[in-house]
Amino acid sequence: MTDSATQPATPPRSTDTTRSPDVPPLQRAPTPGADAPSYAVPTLRRRVLSMVYESLLLFGVLFLAGYLFSALTQQRSGLMHRHAMQAWLFLVLGAYFVWFWTHGGQTLAMKTWKIRLVDATGQPVGAVRAVVRYALTWLWVLPAMALDWGLGLTGWSSVALLTGWIVLWALAMRVMPDHQFIHDRLAGTRLVSVLGK
Numbered sequence: 001m002t003d004s005a006t007q008p009a010t011p012p013r014s015t016d017t018t019r020s021p022d023v024p025p026l027q028r029a030p031t032p033g034a035d036a037p038s039y040a041v042p043t044l045r046r047r048v049l050s051m052v053y054e055s056l057l058l059f060g061v062l063f064l065a066g067y068l069f070s071a072l073t074q075q076r077s078g079l080m081h082r083h084a085m086q087a088w089l090f091l092v093l094g095a096y097f098v099w100f101w102t103h104g105g106q107t108l109a110m111k112t113w114k115i116r117l118v119d120a121t122g123q124p125v126g127a128v129r130a131v132v133r134y135a136l137t138w139l140w141v142l143p144a145m146a147l148d149w150g151l152g153l154t155g156w157s158s159v160a161l162l163t164g165w166i167v168l169w170a171l172a173m174r175v176m177p178d179h180q181f182i183h184d185r186l187a188g189t190r191l192v193s194v195l196g197k
Contacts, residue, residue: 039122039192041179042115044170047191054109058093065092094134101130114195120188129187136183140169 042050069088073081100107105116105124117133119125125133144165148158173181180190 039116039194042113042191042193044173046113046115046193047181048170050109050113050115053112054107057108058096061092061096062089065089094131097134097137098127098130101125101133102127114193116192116194118190118192120190122190122192125189129189133183133187133189136187139183140166 066085066089069075069081069085073084075081075085097107100110101117102125105118110116117125119129141162144162147165148161151161153161169182173179176182176185178185178190184190
């Protein structure tokens, strides 16, 4: 009879998948006790569909905000107090996004498409970072609008320039190492997929 104490013990097989070199970092299972869980990056298709849905929701938000502004300022035409109204709508949009991003990291459209905004470490986004991200998201349209104004384009030329800029801006995430949009990298934020959560 052999004494079991004298036989070398075989180490148990590790079930830790986080150390596997062939698993991409954003698809690894969360390590117990780690600072932040890792999530997959949402596809460009899901992000664009979320933005389309968001624009439908924002139509109602901006309509109500515009109606409130018109009622309070006794606006008689679209040109009356035009710049003040633009500033007001800019602030309303900012308040909308900053509030949702700092309270759960998701707008209604982002919840529908299972996308969440977090900071670079996977933690919830603070108010300052959310404001910075909101300002940087205007890079989707402002450079093209400035170029359009500088060149004096009108009609379909103007639409083509704006559309081309938006498409290039969206596709730029394909060449980024973490597949995030440029404004997210500049703001120190990330869009993560929360499918199944």
